[in-house]
Amino acid sequence: MDLAVEGLGHRYGGTEVLRDISLEIPAGRILCVVGPSGCGKSTLLRMIGGLERPSAGRVVQIGEAPATSLNPLTFVFQDFALLPWRSVAGNVSLVLEDNALPRARRDAIIADVLARTRLSDFAHALPRQLSGGMKQRVAIARALAVDPAVLLMDEPLSALDAQTRELLMEDLIGLWSRTPFTAIYVTHNLAEAVRLGHRIAVLSRRPGQVREVVEIDMPLADRQAGDPELEAVQARLWDLMRDEARAADAELLDG
C-alpha cells in the first residue's frame, strides 16, 4: 500500500499553515519530513492519518492495506500518549481490545511486540515507573501491535535526551531492517532525518511548502553517526533550512 499527498493545503482561521503539498510515500520506505518549528509538520501528519481534514487537496491510499493490518495508519506521538493507569501490557492491549481477537491471540501479539521492543520484563510496570526512552518503546510496541501498513511518527525522539535518542534510533533501524515498514517520520532534527530517511522532504517556514525532496541511497543499516556522506547531506539540508528557520524563529507565534 502506497500513500500520496496531492495538492494539500490548510488554513486555521486566517492563518495559512500548509500550501500545495504533494508527496509520495512508497511502501516499505521511510519518508522524513523536516522543517522549522511551526511550519505545519504535525498538522500535515494528522491529515495523512485522518485525524484532521485539509482545507484543500487530499491524501490518497494506493492499493489495499494488508488484510492482517488492524489499523493501517498508526501514530507514534512525541509525548508517548500512554495511559498512565494502565501497565505496559495494558497499554498495548488497549489498541487490540476493540478487535474481535481470541484472548490467546491477543496475548501472543502483546508478548511478541514487547519482546521486539525489549520490554518483556516490564510488562506489568506502570508508565510512571519507566524512563522516557522506555515509554517511547512502549508506544512503538503499541503501534507495532496493530500491524500497521504505515507508521506516522511525529518527532518520536524529541522528548528524549541525546543518548536515549541514539539508542532508540538504532532500535528503529533494527526493527526496519528485520521487517521493513512504511513510515512518515516528522522531525526537526536533521541528524535523525539523514539516519532514518530514504527520502527527506524539506518544508519551508509557514505556510509550509515542499522546498525540496532529497534521496539518500545508502542502506539504513550502513548509516553511522558521523558518516561523511551523511554529514554532507545534513549540511545541505541545513543550508536549505537555515534562512527559513531563522525567519520562522523571528515570527510571532499567533501571527
Added chain:
Amino acid sequence: MADATDSHGSKPPRTDAAASREIRFRGGGFRPQSNRWAGIAVFIVLIALVEIGLRQGWISALTLPRPSAVGATLWQLWESGNLTRHLFPSLSRLAVGGAMGALAGIAIGVAIGLFGLARAGLVPLVAAIFPIPKIALLPLFVIWFGIGEGSKYALIALGTFTPTVVATFGAVDNVDRTLIRMGQSFGLTWWSIVRKIVLPGAMPGILSGLRVSLAIAIILLVAAEMLGAQAGIGAYILEAGSLYDLDRLFAGVVILSALGVTLSWAMGLLEKRVLRWRA
C-alpha cells in the same frame, strides 16, 4: 591564582572559620507530613480541658455538657440498641440519596464534558441550581415526594448532584486531549474511548468532587431528619435540643462527626485503590 591551583590538589578542603561556612539549608517546609497522633492529641487535650473546666466551675454547666456525661450517654445509646435504631435509617438515607445524586451527577457531568449541546443546555441550569440552599426546598419536596423517605432521598440526591456535576465535567475537560486523539488514531470505538480513556482520566477529579458531595450529603441528611422523621441522627439531635438535653445533643453531634470522619477515611481508601497509578 595560587589559591585556585591549590584547591585542585589533594589537600583536604579548608574549614577554617574565616573563609568557609556551610551553606544554610533553606529548602524546608511546604510539605506537611501526616502525623495522626497530633490530630488525636488535639482532641484529647480539648476534651480534657472542657472536662476539667466544667468540674472546676470555670466553665458554666449551662454552656457545655461534661464530656464524661456525653460518653456515658453514647454508651447507653449503644447498650439500649437505640444507636442502631437511629443510625441505620440515617445511613440508608445517606446511601440511597447520595448514590442517586452522585450517579446522576457523574452521568450528566460526563455528558456535559462530551457533548456541546448538553453543555450549552445544562451548564446554566446547574449554575442556577448550585447556589440554592437545598434545605430551603425541603417543604417543596415534602409536597412532591411525601413526608416519608422520598423527600429525604430527593433532598440528599439534589444536594450531592450539583457539586458532582461540576466536578465531573471539569475533570472531563481536563482529560489529556492527546490521549483521546491517540484512542481515535488507533480506531477505538467511541464507547471504548469514553470508558477506557475519558472516565479513568477524569477519576481523580470526580473522586475529589465526591468528597465535597459527601460532606454536603451529611449536612442535608440531618436537616431532612429534623423536619419530620421518627428515627435518625437528625431527629435524635432535634429532640435533645428541644428538651435542652445537652448530653444527648452532643452525643448526636459526636455521632455525626464520627460519621464524617469514617466516610472521609473510606473515601481515602477508595482513592488510594482507584488512583494507585498516580505517584
